[in-house]
Amino acid sequence: MRVACLRVPDLPLVARLRAEPELVGAALAVTDGAGPRAEIVSVSAAAAREGIRAGQSVAQARSLCAGLALRACSPALERTAREALRDAALSFSPRSEAAPPGTGIHAAEAACFLDASGMGSLFRSEAGFATALAARAAALGLPAFVAVASSRAVALLAARVPGEPGEVRVLAPGREAAWLAPLAVDLAAPPDALAEALTRFGIHRLGELARLPAKALATRLGPEALQLAKLARGESDPIPIEKTAETSLEEALELEAPLEQLEPLAFALRGLLGRLASRLEMRGLAILELELGLDLEDGGQEAIHVGLAAPTLDPKTLLRLACLALEAHPPRAAVEGIRVTASGAVVRADQLDLFRPAGPAPALLGRTLAELEALCGVGRVGSPVLPNGHRADVFALEPFTLNCAPVLASETAPAGPIQALRALRPPVTAQVRVECGIPQWLHSAVANGSILGCAGPWRTTGSWWSSERFAHDHFDVRTSDGTVSRLRHDRIRHTWHIDGVYD
């Protein structure tokens, strides 16, 4: 088995730069809190050149660099950056898992493993595969180190070797020990007690540790030293990596200040949706559903669900849908944090029938449907469906697809042109004068005057076992103003409405 490790050494800094790419190249420091006494956790290369180091206070750092940009650590950003790292891995192999959190000097790292067996044949060499993996992570805003070895622990160790982001290390099978030999023992992050003991014995390199006899090592320094020596020899157990199946991703952002207006919220959403779309695109998926989670200033939370008519990755359409949803359901308080969860769906290529007229291109149709829904609202675009039932004007909308049943002309062509009804939604209230159960005079916003022709009543009733029971009498009436309409009397509520006009 071959395992690749994708590692980002300084997650707080990388996560912040991923969310605010305009800060790339600037002197930036990430702190563990707010205020002048907060401690610097991570610094950019430009800040390091100004003499700023981790562990300094904000006040000290400002004294060294007046133009230093300061940002607080964001657990939400770091979590989504870890997930994005995993997405980069998943775009190459479904067998991927996150590495355990680093400790000691590697506490700020984020890493994930993926099964790299056979990748060398897909990319001409394992080095080519590792380079492509690093480039994929960089495209998501995550400059990473990549190492390929025969086990997780060895790959992680190789990925920890200092160097330039984007560097790849490939440890050929059987040659791990020689590759690891010159590396410092500290790279393996041994426990403090063990590290101190090894230093006392003059063991500084992994090669030196690998040459020690196992029995004596275990007796003097314990099982942890034995494990470390096994790692130094490149002998770590190759445990298979399981296949992942989740298709739901999340991006989150904690706002610098609470926001009430839609426009700045839309600006924050644009970045979140763009990053989500990139991650799903890497998995070969498009966004089918969105869930907007809002953390409010009053401590509460709100969730808004946004469904799409068709999967799409178009950022403009997604933003428009999200803004429409926020306009329809404005949050009750200012927003302090936003989480966007997206469910992915495979965009299937539809094979068009050679013997049917060509329709719209499937991918273009999907995008158009999503835009139409953004313009009209959720649930207002699709193919109508008549459900079973006796109630008039009940319908549903199904997603419009190109996979529709062919039309058989002999079954659908009526004998002549059909008199159609033009529905009124909502039905228009009417005042009706009735004699002997037959309407004689009508007044409404649609039809007025004495009734010159009347057919009915046609009685419909149903759902008597539930709260939605109905009992209607329908009439087709022609009023003196020339309008022919369908009149309905609700026998339960004793009201009159016009359901539609014959047109």
Place this chain on the structure above:
Amino acid sequence: MSLPRPALAEVLARLGPQVRRGGLLPEPPARLPSGIPGLDRLLEGGFPCGRLSEIAGPLSSGRTSLALALLAASMRTGDLVAWVDAADAFDPASAVAAGLSLSRLLWVRAPDVPAALRCTERLLETRGLALVLLDLALPGPPPHVAPAVWPRLLRAAQAGATTLVVLAAGRLTGTSAALALALEPAQAHFSGTPCLFEGLEVRGGLVRGHETPAGGAACVRLHALREAG
């Protein structure tokens, strides 16, 4: 007998700008029949494909029935169609009775006229739909549509070879429409025991046509759902 070449050149030079090189006449567009014989005769085959047409008339003038008949006729060749509904007046039951296959119809329930126009433009730009029907027959005063909208929709329809038909209470599209049909109610038929509504009789007049002379009229008898079933 033809003139010798030098003499021909001298004649052309003398005539000067009065003579221009001509070209082939553009072919008339194909027609989309409505399936109503009298109306198709009036329209010389039907509605022009890839063009903008208009059906205008008051309530109970048969506009919606004609629109459904047109959609059904288009669907019988296997085409996909769309109904952009600014009035939210589309009745699925009437559509099924008229012979439409609902799975091949895209119903866009636009919240207002600007959204409906934008949706129509997007559908025309997507291409692949044979017919897009834009229902602007809202109750009340006629909707305000900027004059520049119709030429833009016409260009989009021509580029995608999609037939665009606008349904309205009164004329809206102006000179952009290749064909404008005005409908008016003629008679409502109630008869039988018990009394049944048998359908409307409407009169259609051609008020504008690029290739068809305006001024013609036709009567159309519509049949109520119960009678046809």
